[in-house]
Amino acid sequence: MKLKSVDHIYHIHRDSRVKRWFFIFIGLCFIVLLLPWTQNIKARGTVSTLYQGQRPQQLNSPIPGRILKWYVKNGDYVKKGDTLLQLAEVKEDYLDPLLVERTQQQVQAKIGVRDYYQAKVGTTNSQLNALNASRVLKLTQLKVKIGQLNNKLAAEEAELAAANNELKLSEDQYNRQKKMYDDGLVSLTQFQQRSVSFQNVLAKKTVIENKLAQTRQEIRTVNIEQDAAIQDYAEKVSKTEGERFQNLGQIEGSNGDIAKLQNQIANYKARQGLYFVLASQDGQVVSLNKAGIGEILKDTESIGTIVPNKVKYAVEIYIKPVDLPLIKEGQNVMCIFDGFPAIIFSGWPNSSYGTFKGKVVAVESNISSNGLFKALVIEDSADRPWPPQIKMGTGVQGIAILNDVPVWYELWRNINGFPPDYYTVKTSKSDEKTK
Structure with a gap:
């Protein structure tokens, strides 16, 4: 007896489709293997x-100080240059409220000292000019005197040469007169006259030689005086130049002190501009790590972070x-x-x-x-x-x-x-x- 329920439950006489689905699955797998991957x-x-400028920037305290006032809080958006907080000085070297004015007064005082030494340099320059002019005048005078003495010496040497010639002639006459007197050809009176004449010529020569020696001594004296004058003026000029260089050194020292004080003034003014911490760029302030007023910040200590808006x-x-x-x-x-x-x-x-x-x-x-x-x-x-x-x-x-x-x-x-x-x-x- 054939039961319909058995056929419906067990599908005994139904055709199997496993084989078909198997080939379909194999085909799909093959197609998948050929797909691009x-x-x-x-x-x-x-x-x-x-860009480094667009990264979160750490806010640091540029100077050590005490917090006076906060202008922002965590999460605030700021623009470049906005004030974040105000600091007050804690170092005793900068507590004077008139520090810049007093330093400027020191600069003015140093400038006055420099002007004083510059005036002294001008005076020493005038002294040097006067000494050089006086030296030239003195040496010119001594050269003129030496020239006069040289002329006098030349005249006296010529006069001596003439006296030598006259002495030689007088000596020859005296010798001939003496021989004639010895031979009895002339009288004693004539011989004595010739002898006196010879003695006079000899005395004249001696006088001229003495004058010549005196002139030469005067020339040596004037030369010594000239050397002494050169030495004296050299000492005076050296001393004056030493004072001049000393004054110039004082001027350079004053310039150095002025430059140092002006540098201090510039540093003081720049430091005063650092009392207000400003935003370095547009962005949002986050991670503020200082809680209140009066806290002390160290140099370059981190305050917080600013995150740029446009990145x-x-x-x-x-x-x-x-x-x-x-x-x-x-x-x-x-x-x-x-x-x-x-x-x-x-x-x-x-x-x-x-x-x-x-x-x-x-x-x-x-x-x-x-x-x-x-x-x-x-x-x-x-x-x-x-x-x-x-x-x-x-x-x-x-x-x-x-x-x-x-x-x-x-x-x-x-x-x-x-x-x-x-x-x-x-x-x-x-x-x-x-x-």
Whole structure:
């Protein structure tokens, strides 16, 4: 007896379709193996920026001081140059409220001293000119006197020569007269007259020789006087020049003191401008670590942090050393920011949702402290912009795009442990022209 319920429950006489579904499944698997697969490298990182001026800036106290007043609180937005807080002096060297005015008075006093020494230098210059003129006059007088004595000496030498000639002639006459007297040819009176004449000529010669010796002595005396005058004026000029150089040294010392005091005045004025701590850039004030009024700040002590408003964001991702050869400048990276929902198909990046495209601009050659290499990624201007809600330090997952290969090749590569294929960056003609 044939029961219909048995046929409906057990399907004994029904045709099996397992074989058909098996071949369909095999066909689908074959088709999937032929589908394209984009190789990639996954890396973690954080949001940052390429420019140091756009990073969070630490606010430091430029001078040690006591807090008088706060003008901001945590979370306030400020513009560049806005006052953050006011400080008061705590060092005893700067407590005088009239410090700058009194230092300026010291400068004026030093300027007066310098002017006094400059006047003394002018006086010593006049003295030097007077001494030089007096020396020239004195030496000229002595030279004229020496010239006169030389002329007198020449005349006396000529007179001596004439006296010698006359003496020689008188001596010859005396000798002849004496011989004639001895022969009895002349009288004694005549011989005595000739003898007196000879003696007179001899005395005249002696007088002329004495005058000549006196003139020579006068010349030597005048020469000695000339040397003494030169020595005397040299001593006077040296002494005056010594005073002049001493005054010049005092002037230079005064100039140095004036420059030092003026430098102190400039430092005092600059220090007074540091009593108000100003914002270094537009941004938000965060992490203020001083609680109230009257707290003492040390030199360069941290007050807080200012986060810039306008930032050109970049992403810092960290690459394993084994994957470093696969990362090149200009390579595409898909960024997934923390807090933004995303549906990821790692092998089909174009089908993913919630990812933002970027490009590698630099790969650091030095390994970081975490044992990884840092790569910098910026926004791809040709794709949609990154979300404006991201902030500094936001976590990022980066997917570096490599070559497109079939699925079967990717499975075969992973089974054999081979590395991904190298990625060749293709630059557009416009980029080449820009370079």
